[in-house]
Each structure stands twice: as structure tokens, then as C-alpha cells.
Amino acid sequence: MRIGITCYPTYGGSGVVATELGIELAALGHEVHFISYSQPFRLTGRETGIFYHEVPVSNYPLFEFPPYDLALASRMAEVAEYYHLDLLHVHYAIPHSVSALLARQMLAERGKHLPFVTTLHGTDITLVGMDRSYLPITRYSIEQSDGVTSISSYLKNVTVENFGITRPIEVVHNFVNCDVYKPFADDEARAQARAKLAAPDEFLFMHLSNFRPVKRIADVVQTFARVAKQLPSRLALIGDGPDRSTAEWLAHSLGIHERIHFLGKQDRVSELLPLADLMLMPSEMESFGLAALEAMACQTPAIATRVGGVPELIQDQGTGNGVNGLLFPVGDVDAMAAASVALLNDPERHQAMRKAARKTAQDRFCSTRILPRYIEFYESLLSQ
Secondary structure (H helix, E strand, C coil): CEEEEECCCCCCHHHHHHHHHHHHHHHCCCEEEEEECCCCCCCCCCCCCEEEEECCCCCCCCCCCCCHHHHHHHHHHHHHHHCCCCEEEEECHHHHHHHHHHHHHHHHCCCCCCCEEEEECCHHHHCCCCCCCCHHHHHHHHHHCCEEEECCHHHHHHHHHHHCCCCCCEECCCCECCCCCCCCCCHHHHHHHHCCCCCCCCEEEEEECCCCHHHCHHHHHHHHHHHHCCCCEEEEEECCCCCHHHHHHHHHHCCCHHHEEEEECCCCHHHCHHHCCEEEECCCCCCCCHHHHHHHHCCCCEEEECCCCHHHCCCCCCCCCCCCEEEECCCCHHHHHHHHHHHHCCHHHHHHHHHHHHHHHHHHHEHHHHHHHHHHHHHHHHCC
16 A cells, blocks of 8 residues: 555654554555655654655745645645555644645545545644634544544543544554564663663663653652652653753752753664663653553553553552552652552562563554554555
8 A cells, every 4th residue: 555644743642653653554565655844753764665755834924824734735635646645644633634634625626536544642632622723623624534543442532522523433552563662682781771871779760751741740750759769769751842941950959860861852762661660651641651652562661640541551450559550640749659669679569560561562552463453444444
């Protein structure tokens, strides 16, 4: 198949999933064309079977805000026609599904059919789409899509409830390449890599996000500060964003800044996550929890919040005996810290949870299990 993919090419989860999907599809022999305003950050430009098409946006002085959605629709139609695309797959409803709808209509005028799939990722539904300015067009573009998928059952239910969607929505969970995201096979190699971040007798915590307020970076620092009073430990923060300065200020005010590594944006997080003992993910909302899944595949269990679609990934009934991770109410940094200390002080339980985290990723969320579902979904649309 020849598939066009549009996403936000930044460090958000929707862009990560869309890019990884394109890479996996190309590895299976499909031809993938990314259409966006810049190249997705996880692409190197050297992948076989992957092509990138930039969307130029006019800066004409009349436009206070450049009309990206119109430029995107025009570029989608061009790429689809020039490269004979079979379908478009757009990630994040606003404005990508609207642009795809316009592209489909433009090509229909010339007798060409271009079906498109919309994947709902989270804030496009729970935040942006719920804005009264966008709700009608978001609902319309979802209803007009040839196929709609959601990254969790939670998000599907929210979409149906808040938008009154009547068309079918297929739940296709996020995924991870378990051959890339995996624990170190060699303990000595892991120890050498880990030495750059923590001493052998120190526990290593990690957090990975785009540092937006919804990720509650301050809670990450507060949780770690409580742990650091009881255990020799370090914290590595991967990513960047608007709340980084808040985290830096808080770390200094709590006197723990020398124990925290601000690593910034990293392209090869699969090499960092296996070094950690625990992942901290105290988000206010997660429609799925991709960062937790990536860590779990690396045999690093997550201390997370019981929100959104996270319970579809992390098994913890609230008794403190989580199978592959632990879940807590939003903002309960005391409980998250206490549970982290208790878990790390129990090496046997910690090791069992590490193995369970990896097994969950392998059994349910590896790309080898999720990719066939996307391909089957595409083929069902094209056969109609």
C-alpha cells in the first residue's frame, strides 16, 4: 500500500506514534509519505520506503495567522495524486482530519477517491476539541472520516459521550517496538551506561514527557525529593517544554538540583529507559500513557496516576499490590514516594514487577501485535 501520514512532528505522543507507525509500515514493505510542516523528529531521512513532503505556508501580510490547514489540504491532495496514495492516515483530529476531508473532496472533483483514517490521541478530544470554537468542526470531521481509531477504550468512550459520535470507532492501542525498547542483555554494559547518571549504590528514577502542565513536572520533583530523603537516588528528566523552568526552580529550592539530570530532548530514549529502576508519570491526564509503555518494554515499571487510559496498561487494583506498576490519585506525591521506597527496598518484588512490565509490553503492545490490526483496518476500508 501507499500510505500518507500527517501528524504534529514534535515530541508529543501523537507524533511519536504516527512516526513509529510509518517506520514499522515501511519495514513491512509499504510506501509511506509523511506530509507535515517539518520532518518528524524520529525520522533520520535515511529510512527505506519513507518519503517526506513539507507543507509550505504563506506569510502574506494580510494573514494574521498563516492558514496551515488549507495549505496542508492542498499538499495532501497533491501528494496523493502525484504518488498515487491509497489512503491518508491523520493523527490528532484538529486540524488534520479537516484538511484530509478537504483533500478528499478536491480529488473527488477529478474522479479520484482518497479515503482517510483519523486516529484520536487525547487532547484533540479532551481539550482542544471540547473548545466551543472547535467542537462542531471536530465532530463533523470525525463523522466524515472513512475510518476512525482511538488509542484507548477510555478515549473512545469520552469521544462518544462528549461529541455524540454515532459512527464506529476502533480501539487500536499505542504500541512499542519490543526489539528496540528492551532491557540490556549484558549487565556490565548496563552498568557502564548507567554510571553516567548514577553511582552503583544509587537508584535511578526517570521521567519522559514534553513538560506541559498536564504532565505535572512539579509532582515528579516533589515525589523524588521525598524519596531522596530516604534512599540514595538520582532523577533523570528527559524532554523539554514550558514547565522546565518550574522544575529547575523547584529542584533548587528543595536543595536536590545536584541529584537531578535535565537531559533535554533525546532522540534515542530506548537507550536511556533501560537504565532506570522506576519511571515517574504523575500526569493529570493520559489517554494512554506511551512513555510508561516504552519504559515497561525496557523492564522499567512506572509509578503513575490512575487517570484516563493508564489502567488499560498498568495493572493495579488500588491495593498497593500492582502487578506491572503502581497507580495513585493525581497529586498524591506522598503515596507515590512511599510506594517507591517500599518497592525499591524489596528487591524480589521489584524484580518481579520489572519482569511483569516487560511481559505486558510483549504480550499486548508490541508492534508485531498492533501493526497487523492497522493493516487489516486499512484493507477493510480499501475493499469497501
